[in-house]
Amino acid sequence: MKSDLNYRHLYYFWVVAKEGGITRAAERLSLAVQTVSSQLTLLEQSLGKALFSQQGRRLVLTEAGRVAMNYADQIFLLGLQMQEAVSEADSGRIRLSVGISDSLPKLSAYRMLEQAMKIDKKVRLVCYEDQFEALLADLALHKLDVVLTDREVQPGSALKVFSHQLFESEMLVVGVPGLAADYGKDFPKNLNGAPFLLPTRNNALRGKIDEWFLQENVKPDVVGEFEDNALLSTFGRRGLGLFFAPAALAGEIEAQFGAVQVGAVPGVREQFFVISNERKIKHPAVEAILATAAAELYNGAGIAP
Known part of the structure; x- marks a missing residue:
């Protein structure tokens, strides 16, 4: 040769x-x-x-x-x-291409990206939203630097990508004040027939929600199912139904969507993952996100009450 x-x-x-x-x-x-x-x-x-x-x-x-x-x-x-x-060199910024799973709450995505925007170098953030499998394929082909999602890559996957849990949170049932007043007493027994806005069944959280309804013998009136979490939250802000939200983001949910807690659902927990790939040259913004994930999980801070 x-x-x-x-x-x-x-x-x-x-x-x-x-x-x-x-x-x-x-x-x-x-x-x-x-x-x-x-x-x-x-x-x-x-x-x-x-x-x-x-x-x-x-x-x-x-x-x-x-x-x-x-x-x-x-x-x-x-x-x-x-x-x-090289194309970004003159701008003084580094490009960070992020894939965001369409089922991921956008407030959670912001929380997960905070550290990337605080590094010493200026970052130009480019976000793409798509289904989980499509984002993983783009990540494996290095079209994306990192993927933010609510599920981890299954063991045995042929893709050379790696899951890092950033934080997890128990869920709350929330709604506009009027609905919260109607259904907040004797929670969760009085949720029978309550209007609910839920993620579709291909969402990682939906199975846990359905199981909780069965355990509590609650039969909700499902008035809407959504692929896009942002659209679900928008309908919730209009008072069309109760919905589930991470307890870790309760303050932001109330401020942005006017939704207050109806009751806590400790048995239903949502996990948030950063998925990365192998790179010969490390991306400083991705490294900052992964370092935060490692530190928070080590200290127990990544598990919100």
């Missing part, structure tokens, strides 16, 4: 692997199929290993190809990060 490596050939290999075939890779690269194919052959000859095997109409990575792909991912994704860092 030659000691020098042609990085253009390696880049073509990387694109072919990403696209799943030479034809699609050639379209993405705006090159002739023959050009990409010949460059790939030169790379395989240089490495002395076949990087792909043919399965039907699709190219599949060999074991050597998977090893090469692992390194190519790191090389070219690091290159993308370098381009972003």
